[in-house]
Structures are given as C-alpha cells and as structure tokens.
Amino acid sequence: MAEAVIKLVNITKKFGPVIANSNVSMEVNKGEILALLGENGSGKTTLMNMLSGIYFPDAGEIYVNGKKAVISSPKMAFELGIGMVHQHFKLVDVLTATENIILGLEGRLNKKEAKAKIKEICDKYGFDIDPDQKIYDMSVSQKQTVEIVKVLYRGANILILDEPTAVLTPQESEKLFTVMRNMKEDGKALIIITHKMHEVESISDRVAVLRKGEYIGQMMTKDTNAAEMTNMMVGRTVSLNIRRPDPVDPKPRIQVEGLTVKTIDGITKLDNVSFTANSGEILGIAGISGCGQKELLEAIAGLQPAEKGSVVYVNDEGSKEELLGNDPRRIEELGVALSFVPEDRLGMGLVANMDLADNMMLRSFRNGKSIFTDRKSPRNLAENVVDELEVVTPAIETPVRRLSGGNVQKVLVGREIASAPTVLLTAYAVRGLDINSSYTIYDLINKQKEKGVAVIFVGEDLDVLLGLSDKILVLCGGKVSGIVDARTTDKNTVGMMMTKIMEEGGTKENESI
Amino acid sequence: MNPFKSFHIVKRDVLPWYKAWGVRAIAIIIALIICGIVTTITTGLNPISVYGAFFQGAFGSARKIWITLQNMSILLIIALALTPAFKMRFWNIGGEGQVLAGALATAACMICLGGKLPNVVVILIMTVASVAAGAAWAFIPAFFKAKFNTNETLSTLMMNYIATQLVAFFTVVWEVPKGSFTVGIINQSTNAGWLPQIFGSKYLLSIIVALAITAAMFVYLKYSKQGYEISVVGESERTAKYVGMKTEKVIIRTMLLSGAVCGVAGLLLVGSINHTITTTINNGQGFTAVMVSWLAKFNPITMIFTSLLIIFLERGAGEISMNFGLNQSFADILTGIILFFIIGCEFFITYKVAVHKKKEKIANGKEEK
Numbered sequence: 001m002a003e004a005v006i007k008l009v010n011i012t013k014k015f016g017p018v019i020a021n022s023n024v025s026m027e028v029n030k031g032e033i034l035a036l037l038g039e040n041g042s043g044k045t046t047l048m049n050m051l052s053g054i055y056f057p058d059a060g061e062i063y064v065n066g067k068k069a070v071i072s073s074p075k076m077a078f079e080l081g082i083g084m085v086h087q088h089f090k091l092v093d094v095l096t097a098t099e100n101i102i103l104g105l106e107g108r109l110n111k112k113e114a115k116a117k118i119k120e121i122c123d124k125y126g127f128d129i130d131p132d133q134k135i136y137d138m139s140v141s142q143k144q145t146v147e148i149v150k151v152l153y154r155g156a157n158i159l160i161l162d163e164p165t166a167v168l169t170p171q172e173s174e175k176l177f178t179v180m181r182n183m184k185e186d187g188k189a190l191i192i193i194t195h196k197m198h199e200v201e202s203i204s205d206r207v208a209v210l211r212k213g214e215y216i217g218q219m220m221t222k223d224t225n226a227a228e229m230t231n232m233m234v235g236r237t238v239s240l241n242i243r244r245p246d247p248v249d250p251k252p253r254i255q256v257e258g259l260t261v262k263t264i265d266g267i268t269k270l271d272n273v274s275f276t277a278n279s280g281e282i283l284g285i286a287g288i289s290g291c292g293q294k295e296l297l298e299a300i301a302g303l304q305p306a307e308k309g310s311v312v313y314v315n316d317e318g319s320k321e322e323l324l325g326n327d328p329r330r331i332e333e334l335g336v337a338l339s340f341v342p343e344d345r346l347g348m349g350l351v352a353n354m355d356l357a358d359n360m361m362l363r364s365f366r367n368g369k370s371i372f373t374d375r376k377s378p379r380n381l382a383e384n385v386v387d388e389l390e391v392v393t394p395a396i397e398t399p400v401r402r403l404s405g406g407n408v409q410k411v412l413v414g415r416e417i418a419s420a421p422t423v424l425l426t427a428y429a430v431r432g433l434d435i436n437s438s439y440t441i442y443d444l445i446n447k448q449k450e451k452g453v454a455v456i457f458v459g460e461d462l463d464v465l466l467g468l469s470d471k472i473l474v475l476c477g478g479k480v481s482g483i484v485d486a487r488t489t490d491k492n493t494v495g496m497m498m499t500k501i502m503e504e505g506g507t508k509e510n511e512s513i
Numbered sequence: 514m515n516p517f518k519s520f521h522i523v524k525r526d527v528l529p530w531y532k533a534w535g536v537r538a539i540a541i542i543i544a545l546i547i548c549g550i551v552t553t554i555t556t557g558l559n560p561i562s563v564y565g566a567f568f569q570g571a572f573g574s575a576r577k578i579w580i581t582l583q584n585m586s587i588l589l590i591i592a593l594a595l596t597p598a599f600k601m602r603f604w605n606i607g608g609e610g611q612v613l614a615g616a617l618a619t620a621a622c623m624i625c626l627g628g629k630l631p632n633v634v635v636i637l638i639m640t641v642a643s644v645a646a647g648a649a650w651a652f653i654p655a656f657f658k659a660k661f662n663t664n665e666t667l668s669t670l671m672m673n674y675i676a677t678q679l680v681a682f683f684t685v686v687w688e689v690p691k692g693s694f695t696v697g698i699i700n701q702s703t704n705a706g707w708l709p710q711i712f713g714s715k716y717l718l719s720i721i722v723a724l725a726i727t728a729a730m731f732v733y734l735k736y737s738k739q740g741y742e743i744s745v746v747g748e749s750e751r752t753a754k755y756v757g758m759k760t761e762k763v764i765i766r767t768m769l770l771s772g773a774v775c776g777v778a779g780l781l782l783v784g785s786i787n788h789t790i791t792t793t794i795n796n797g798q799g800f801t802a803v804m805v806s807w808l809a810k811f812n813p814i815t816m817i818f819t820s821l822l823i824i825f826l827e828r829g830a831g832e833i834s835m836n837f838g839l840n841q842s843f844a845d846i847l848t849g850i851i852l853f854f855i856i857g858c859e860f861f862i863t864y865k866v867a868v869h870k871k872k873e874k875i876a877n878g879k880e881e882k
Binding site: 016056072073301302303327328329330331332340342344347348349350351352353354358361362363365366371372373375 | 521523525527736737738739741742744745748749751752754755756757758759867
C-alpha cells in the first residue's frame with residue numbers, strides 16, 4: 001500500500017456562520033496524482049489553503065509524513081515540503097524567471113547557482129523555460145511553469161495545483177500533464193483541482209470528492225467514470241450532454257466589418273476583424289487567451305474605442321445602427337438591447353461590495369424621472385433571479401463578493417438576461433464554475449438563443465465551444481483565422497487554427513459566411 | 514520557538530452591532546485607564562479630578578454646552594461635505610481650503626455690500642457666493658482628476674495653501690484699524706450681513722443647518738440616483754463605465770457638492786459665529802473632519818456622534834490644560850491616547866486573534882526539538 005505523505009483528520013474550518021469544511025479526513029499518498037473534485041463553494045480551495053498555510057483550521061489535525069504539523073504560514077508549509085500553485089499567479093512582471101523563483105528566499109543571492117539549479121529541475125521533469133526571460137514577455141502557460149518550478153525549487157514534495165488548466169490551451173494542458181506524470185514518477189505527491197472531467201480521467205490516479213464542505217468519498221480513477229464522479233459531486237444524477245437546438249430563422253443582427261483596435265501603447269489587439277452574428281444563433285469565439293477576445297466584445301459593447309471598422313446592429317425591421325463610437329448608455333438609448341457578461345465578473349459586471357439588489361440596480365437605476373432610485377423592482381428582480389437560477393445566498397442583502405463563483409455568475413447572467421436582450425455577449429461564462437453551474441449557464445444561453453437572441457460566446461473549453469455553438473470564429477493574435485461550422489468541425493482543426501492563421505481557404509470561408 | 518507561531522490573525526465575519534459597540538466601549542475604558550496612569554505618573558494629579566475637569570470643559574455649563582454643540586455643528590458640516598467625495602474614493606483633503614474660500618467670499622460680501630443693499634439681499638448674495646466659492650475651490654482638483662487622473666490628495670492639499678494665502682492677503686487689504694493685520698469684527702455697528710439669530714440664540718442657526726445637511730446627505734447618499742452613482746464609481750470605476758455612467762461627470766459633480774457644503778461651513782463661521790475672518794478661522798477642522806467621516810464609516814447619522822466625540826475631546830483637553838496649569842501638549846497626549854484606542858479597536862472588530870491551543874504548542878515544540 002502506498003504511504004501517506006499527508007493525512008488530514010477531522011479538519012473543520014468556519015468563516016463566521018459559514019462552514020467551509022466540516023470534519024474532512026483524507027490522505028494523499030506518495031507518488032500519486034489525486035484529483036480533488038467538488039462543486040464551487042464545496043471547500044476545495046479552502047482545504048488546500050489550510051495545507052499551504054494560508055488559512056488555519058478551526059479544528060482537526062494535519063499529519064505530514066506521519067508527524068503532526070502546525071502550518072500557520074506559507075513559509076512553514078514550504079518547510080514541510082508543501083507547495084501550492086494558485087489560480088492567480090503571484091509573479092513580479094519586471095523580473096526574470098530566475099529572480100522570481102529565488103525571490104523571498106533567505107541566504108546569499110547567487111543567481112548563477114540558482115540558474116543551474118533551475119536548469120536541473122527543468123531537465124529532470126521536462127519543463128521548458130528560459131531562466132533569463134522577463135515575466136511580462138511570457139505566455140500564460142510559461143508563467144504557470146515558472147510558478148511550478150518556483151515551488152519545486154523550494155523543495156516541495158507535495159504539490160497542489162488549483163485549476164491549472166483553466167488558462168491553458170488543450171495542447172498546453174497536455175504538456176503540463178506530461179510534466180505532472182514525470183513528477184509523479186519521481187515520487188512526488190500531486191493534488192490537482194479541476195472541473196474538467198476528461199482531465200481528471202486522463203491525469204489522476206485517485207479522486208476525492210467534497211460536497212458542501214464535507215468529504216463524500218474517494219475512488220480509483222480507473223474504476224469510475226465522469227458520470228459517476230459528477231453525481232457524487234452534485235449529490236444527484238445530472239445529464240452531461242449539452243443541448244444544441246437548431247437555429248430558427250437566423251437573420252443578421254450584428255455585422256462587424258474591418259474592426260481594428262489598438263491599445264494606448266499602439267499594440268494591435270484586433271486586426272481587420274469581420275464577421276456577422278445572426279439572431280437565434282450562438283457564435284462561439286475560440287482562441288488562446290489574450291488574442292483579442294476581450295477587445296472584440298468590449299468594442300461591440302461600446303467600451304473600447306476602435307481604430308477603424310464598423311459594428312452595425314440590425315434590428316428586426318432591418319434598419320441599421322452604427323454602434324462604434326457610442327458608450328453603453330448611448331447604445332441603450334438607440335434602442336439596442338445589448339447585454340454583456342464580461343470576463344471580470346466582480347471587477348466589471350458587478351460591484352463586489354454591494355448586495356444582490358443593488359447590483360440588479362446597475363442596469364435599471366436610471367429608470368423613471370424621480371431623482372430617487374426605485375429600490376423595489378431591483379429587489380424583486382433579485383428575488384426572482386435567486387429563485388429561478390437557484391442562487392445560493394444567505395440573503396438578498398449579502399454582498400456579492402461573499403458568494404461563490406458559480407453563484408456570482410448566476411447573479412450576473414440573471415441580471416443581463418432580465419432586460420430581454422437581442423444581443424448577448426458572454427466572456428468565459430463558465431470559467432471557474434463547476435459542472436452543475438456550468439450546465440445551468442449553458443441552458444440559460446440556449447434559452448436566449450431560442451428566443452432569437454444573437455449570442456456571442458467567448459469560450460476556452462473547446463469541447464464546450466464545439467457542443468454549444470452553431471458557428472465558431474477562431475481568433476489568433478487579433479486576426480480571424482477562420483469561421484467554421486461547429487457541427488462539422490473537430491477539436492484538432494480548431495486547435496490548429498488557434499495557433500496559426502489558416503491559409504487562403506480559411507479566410508475565404510470567413511468572407512462567405 | 515518563534516512567538517509568532519503561537520497565534521495568528523483571522524478575518525472576522527461581520528460582528529453584530531452590539532458586540533462591535535461593546536468592543537468600542539472596552540477600548541474607551543482601556544484608553545481612560547491608560548490616560549489615568551499617564552496623568553498620575555507624569556503630573557502626580559488625581560486622574561479622577563482630571564477626568565472631571567475634562568467633562569466640565571465640554572458640558573460644564575449651559576454656555577459651554579452650546580459652544581460644544583456649535584463647534585460640533587461646523588465640524589459635522591465639513592465632515593458631511595467630505596463624505597460624498599470619500600465614498601467615491603476621491604480623497605478630498607482640501608476641506609480646509611474649501612471652507613476658507615467660502616469664508617472669504619462671505620467676508621467680501623459683508624464688507625463690500627453691507628449697508629449698501631437691504632440686509633436680506635446681502636445675506637442671499639453671501640450664501641450664493643460662499644457656496645460658489647467652496648465649489649469652485651473643489652472644482653479645480655476635480656477637473657484635473659477627471660481629465661488627466663492627477664492625484665487629488667496632492668492637488669486638494671495644495672489648494673489649501675492657496676486659500677490660506679489669499680485670506681492672508683485680504684486680511685491686509687481689509688485690516689481695521691490700519692496696521693493691525695486683523696480684519697476685526699465686520700460691520701460691528703450695523704450688523705449688516707450678520708446671519709439671523711434663531712429664537713434669540715446665536716448658536717442655534719449652525720446647529721439647525723448641520724442637522725438639516727445631515728438628513729439631506731443621508732437621503733442623498735442612500736436613496737438618490739446620484740448617490741448610487743457615487744457608490745458605484747467609488748467601488749469600481751470599470752463597473753461604472755460598463756453600465757454607461759460618465760465617471761468624469763460624476764467626479765466633478767460630486768466634488769462640486771463637496772466644496773459647496775464646505776462653503777456653507779465657511780458662511781456660518783464668518784456670517785454667524787465669528788463675524789470676522791482670519792487664516793486660522795477654521796482651526797484645521799478641514800483635516801479633523803477627515804477623521805470624523807472615516808470614524809463614522811461614511812454614515813452621516815453616525816457622524817453626529819463622531820463629531821461630538823472629537824469636539825468633546827478637544828474642549829475637555831483645553832479645559833484641563835487651563836485648570837491644572839498644564840500646557841496644551843499634555844491635553845494633546847490624552848486626546849492622542851484616546852483616539853489611538855478608538856481607531857485601533859476597529860482592527861479587533863474586523864479581525865480576531867486566534868491563539869493556538871496549548872496542547873498544539875507543546876506538540877509542535879517537540880517536533881522542532
């Protein structure tokens with residue numbers, strides 16, 4: 001039997017009245033990859049944060065290598081050989097990889113030695129980084145690699161990876177998994193948190209499931225399947241098929257022509273982008289993150305000035321309205337019912353410190369002539385959204401920052417679709433959401449599509465994009481590398497298009513649609 | 514063994530109000546005990562009698578109570594003026610200058626128009642002028658913040674010095690008698706431009722105005738559309754833009770309001786209370802008000818209590834330095850200690866210190882040898 005490097009006994013952690021973890025007992029073995037599964041808010045990250053010294057358990061014991069341990073700071077976690085790679089990277093942009101890795105370590109600064117050691121680690125596990133490269137020059141996956149090497153450099157034998165693949169392309173994820181397998185061979189213990197079932201199946205040896213802060217059980221990955229794991233997480237049977245109703249009477253709704261967007265520094269973010277989004281259809285946008293998806297949606301929504309090009313809205317009667325150059329309020333006044341679910345939910349779509357009702361008011365507070373706000377209808381709307389979308393919240397008066405990721409997204413999507421939009425823009429609508437919440441969101445988007453809304457869905461999970469969209473527009477470095485029919489294409493084609501501009505054929509196809 | 518390993522700090526959930534006020538009460542009691550010890554050690558006086566004098570200073574007689582309330586009103590008005598800006602995360606440190614601008618405009622109207630126009634008209638013009646002057650003083654930093662994102666802390670602060678120098682300049686222009694470098698009581702014989710006394714009390718006007726502004730500000734911030742915009746812009750400018758709010762407009766509008774209310778404080782200081790103008794007429798209350806507003810967590814109703822507390826400390830401290838022949842610095846020490854505890858206890862309201870159980874400590878100690 002494998003030997004347990006970490007043993008948790010009856011760990012309990014409360015945040016005020018909220019129980020994040022309740023009597024969790026589990027083990028992590030040497031030389032295995034454990035997938036920690038659970039819905040949003042089931043306490044996975046909290047549990048891992050206690051292992052890495054960020055939180056301190058209210059009750060229970062942690063044993064590391066058979067010895068009882070008190071982990072009250074990240075530094076102590078490192079001393080015990082536990083390292084965590086967080087979802088959000090904690091790197092200094094203007095420093096090199098090496099400098100970031102040795103940052104905060106005590107003792108004499110010797111970059112040469114450090115570089116040699118980093119190289120050794122990279123060779124051993126198959127990492128591919130340039131120790132002298134600055135962080136700001138790195139892609140997301142390279143930054144993640146630096147984070148992992150940083151943890152290994154500090155001698156971690158137990159690695160915790162919190163949703164490492166959320167920001168990676170399928171190819172990059174595969175590369176990460178190869179490295180993870182190498183680390184496993186070397187006898188390290190790895191814990192991975194992920195919501196993607198196919199990844200769990202391909203990478204992990206064992207899965208442990210949390211639900212509502214409680215430990216539900218564990219099983220060997222080879223003896224189980226995605227459906228069983230999902231049912232365990234959710235506590236009931238869920239269907240894992242994404243519905244794709246056929247579009248009814250699609251008509252052009254948004255026509256983008258030659259859209260070019262540059263940043264203040266003159267970097268081209270969108271280069272001559274043209275496409276049409278039809279009513280009653282979902283147009284998926286695929287691409288490696290940072291390839292202009294954000295700028296594209298923000299330009300349509302009136303938040304991003306454009307260098308040139310046009311964004312035309314066509315209403316049901318066929319009359320056209322130019323959207324570029326208008327701010328969101330002006331667009332609303334033009335009679336364009338445009339809803340936007342931005343990527344940064346708490347920083348842009350919602351106000352984190354305000355309660356549900358006040359957040360509902362963001363879209364409607366100007367209604368009416370009175371100088372005072374109407375508090376009642378937003379409150380009713382908040383109650384409706386909570387009811388219909390099954391938002392888990394202590395009260396309508398709870399600040400949204402205290403809700404879990406999935407519930408925050410439900411609040412945001414609920415508000416955006418409440419205004420009966422004709423265009424719905426969504427950016428990474430299910431990022432960080434568990435399976436159950438994700439399917440709720442897909443369902444909501446499909447319902448909008450059936451109502452004849454033109455949906456533009458920026459996504460990162462190709463399986464979802466292929467399953468949900470009618471068409472997929474692939475962006476690569478700000479250029480359209482093609483628009484494909486989601487029903488007939490496959491993952492590899494789209495994956496290839498994401499990394500390079502297609503030959504003539506691809507762009508031609510784009511024009512013909 | 515590292516002593517920091519034996520405890521750690523945890524963020525609390527929101528405390529129920531009675532517990533939060535309990536913490537604050539304990540903080541004040543501890544502060545008073547420490548003050549007592551410091552008093553006994555440094556001066557040899559009986560702390561109880563010092564406290565008695567402290568209280569006497571603020572509430573010792575009807576007149577003292579009225580003055581306390583009047584001072585509190587002015588401080589409250591300035592704190593209320595700063596609050597909308599603060600809620601917008603616009604750090605208006607320029608209350609002092611905005612009040613002085615209002616005061617200067619008031620004095621100018623009294624001197625130039627007093628006796629030449631009917632008194633009602635003079636007062637009307639004074640009111641408009643003081644509000645406009647305060648607003649103008651706030652507009653300048655707001656404009657640059659909105660257009661060029663300049664640092665408002667610095668620009669509002671610098672505007673204070675300009676206002677002080679302007680007042681100093683006009684003090685010389687208007688000095689009575691010549692060579693005294695003071696303006697003296699304006700229109701002492703005619704009382705032209707003096708704001709009316711309410712029910713024969715010269716204190717009541719400021720108090721009533723302060724209460725009216727408190728209620729108005731509370732409603733404005735909590736229930737009006739503009740108040741809602743202020744909160745959204747303050748919390749997240751990106752969210753504000755996302756729903757199509759014009760953040761530049763909100764910033765400028767809010768600062769105009771902030772400056773205008775400061776102007777009212779200037780109007781009362783000159784027109785109702787002092788009937789003269791000096792560079793120190795506001796006595797640094799533009800800065801004290803920052804604390805009043807913060808202590809009240811930007812809630813206008815709570816500000817009634819925080820401004821009273823500050824004025825109470827100020828007046829009590831003044832009294833003991835007079836009664837016991839101590840200098841003003843000693844009173845400041847006591848005020849400092851009390852404020853330290855009152856502000857410091859907010860930490861314990863937001864966080865709690867969790868001490869590890871002894872058993873764990875021993876276990877931990879053993880492992881470390």
